[in-house]
Amino acid sequence: MTENSKKSEILNVAVDDGYAQTKLVGEHPETGEIVQEIIRSSVRQGRSGLSSFSGGGIDQYETEEGDIFTVSNEIESENTQFDGFHTSQLNRVLVNHALVKCGYGGKSVNLVTGLPVADYFLDDERDIEHIDAKTSNLKLGVSGPDGRAMPKVEDVRVGCQAVAAWFDYVLDDNLDQRHDATGSIAIVDIGGRTTDVAVVVGGNAIDHSRSGTENIGVLDVYTEVRKAIHREFKIKEKFPLDKLDAAVRTGTIRLWNKEQDISELVETVVSEHEGKIAREVERRLGSAANLDAVVFVGGGSALFTTIAGYFPNGHMPEDPEFSNAKGLYKFIRVKG
Ligand SMILES: Nc1ncnc2c1ncn2[C@@H]1O[C@H](COP(=O)(O)OP(=O)(O)OP(=O)(O)O)[C@@H](O)[C@H]1O
Ligand SMILES: [Mg+2]
Structure with missing residues (x-):
């Protein structure tokens, strides 16, 4: 591959943006190998009063709307557990920060992220409005500190977290089927604040009567x-x-x-x-x-x-923490 064609390449990246931590799975921008990273930085709106001795560890971002956010391991995070987190500037900053930390600054990416079952569906239908709102939010810009190169988000898709984990269960890393996909499979996602139970039927439907969210994690x-x-x-x-x-x-x-x-x-x-x-x-x-x-x-x-x-x-899969992110990544590779 020539240097130019590599530069114009659009990289597939999946970001499982949970309330507790951001999980990223994607193609390494330089080597093409699969990157798998957890970014546990905290974020809050505004400039922080902190300054770093080492010059690292504190990053300031500005959104297209003109608001400033500070991301660091050294600050107390704003509570991410609020309605609307998934369509917020806070979320966009965290996703962009994860991309930058994993080396996607200046690169073109096809981004896929997820919504929890309760947000992805409204009654028994896909909540198109919510899904579109998250998609549009992630298409808006974020600029980094000192003119740092930010990822160029070419396309955004939003999947359902539990269905993503189902994808990861059914398909191996070569996208070959490793488990039967026709029956009913329960995905139990134990997160920071909540435990999501979703019964996936045949890979394309959720049995809502047996699915739901518990406030325990x-x-x-x-x-x-x-x-x-x-x-x-x-x-x-x-x-x-x-x-x-x-x-x-x-x-x-x-x-x-x-x-x-x-x-x-x-x-x-x-x-x-x-x-x-x-x-x-x-x-x-x-x-x-x-x-x-x-x-x-x-x-x-x-x-x-x-x-x-x-x-x-x-x-239990080998890396349960990464199931959603790996599944989202497989999803984008299958769907192209
Ligand atoms: N091996 C481990 N041992 C102990 N704790 C762990 C381990 N792996 C992950 N955790 C913790 O589990 C919690 C939940 O992680 P997870 O990535 O599922 O959260 P999340 O998806 O961000 O949360 P939510 O589902 O509520 O949005 C985190 O607080 C994380 O630190
Ligand atoms: Mg999660």
Whole structure:
């Protein structure tokens, strides 16, 4: 391939823009290999009062509308859990930031992103208005700090997160079918704040009577772990989310300048929540006997490692955190 034809190439990129973190899967702008990244930066409107010693870590963006947003790991995030997040400038900035961080600055991209089931459908129909609103929002511009090259978003598609995870379950990386697509498959997406259950029938319909959203997720684990730390160490300190996230992942936390082993406490909270979520899923799906599979995806599934064991037909993909993003990417490759 000549240098010029490579430059004019339009790269396929999928961005699963969740409330807790942004997951990106796409073709590497230089090597063409598949990139898979999680961007956990926080965003807030306005200029932050912070300045960075290292010169990195804080990025300021300006939207086409003229508003300024600061993205950094060092600031407290604005709550992304509001109606309209998916069609907001905040969302557009986060998606563009993820693209820039993964090397798509100055590159032309075909972007595909998702909406949660509850936002993608209105009653039993696709919510065209909402889908179009998200599409148009992502087509609007964002400019970066110091004239930094931003991605050129040539085309935007919006899929449904659960259907994306279904795609990832059914197709392997070569787009060959690896699981039967004709039956009914439940996708259970355990996220930060919510757990989405969606029964996908034949790959093109959702059984709404068995689908829905529960307000339980990994953030509830953080809350309980914090309370347990307070009890165990007789302290009242607040901890930022990323510290609790790390504590849950590693089973240790630094207090009084010393690593403390809290693995038992974390294990107790995690297994309690795993049971709670499994019971919520059972409430919707019963024993799941008339389903082909119950597929557990989302970051919560990576944390609740044994949750698939609650169902004889339970299944957990290798990288449950990336299921939606990988599925969106497969979707764009299949549909062209
Ligand atoms: N292996 C892991 N161990 C512990 N926690 C994890 C692991 N992987 C992901 N998480 C946590 O799981 C949470 C949910 O991640 P996920 O990417 O599913 O969220 P999201 O899609 O942004 O949220 P939502 O579905 O609410 O929009 C995050 O807080 C993340 O830090
Ligand atoms: Mg999600």
